[in-house]
Amino acid sequence: METLAQVDPDFQLDPTAQLFKALAEPARLRILNLLVHGGELCNCQVEAVTGYRNPKISRHFQFLKYAGLIQYRREGTWIFYSLRTPEDDRQRAVQALLPDLAKWHPICVEDLERWRVIAQQPLNEICPR
Secondary structure (H helix, E strand, O other): OOOHHHHOHHHHOOHHHHHHHHHOOHHHHHHHHHHHHHOOEEHHHHHHHHOOOHHHHHHHHHHHHHOOOEEEEEEOOEEEEEEOOOOOHHHHHHHHHHHHHHHHOHHHHHHHHHHHHHOOOOHHHHOOO
């Protein structure tokens, strides 16, 4: 698997540029909004809320992971993503803003409404692997 730096050479920029580049994509903001309000989620749950297909979601998760904003863990065939504990002032500042995404982006409000419904479903119904 190629790294994000191979896919996007500009990602080798300093950490501040990496962080802002990670935040420059609406899909990644939607994912961060779900993680800040929903906690730990798998790709299938994000797919069910946003309608994005797995390859697109996986690429965005990878981007966010390399920017230091999220972490993941494996459980069987599932991969669960969550916000990472901030390691520096830049990451702390960004994570402090994340709860307000729904105030600034109407689609984030709609995502949270969909998430409330989906969160009630057992994971194996959302992700029958």
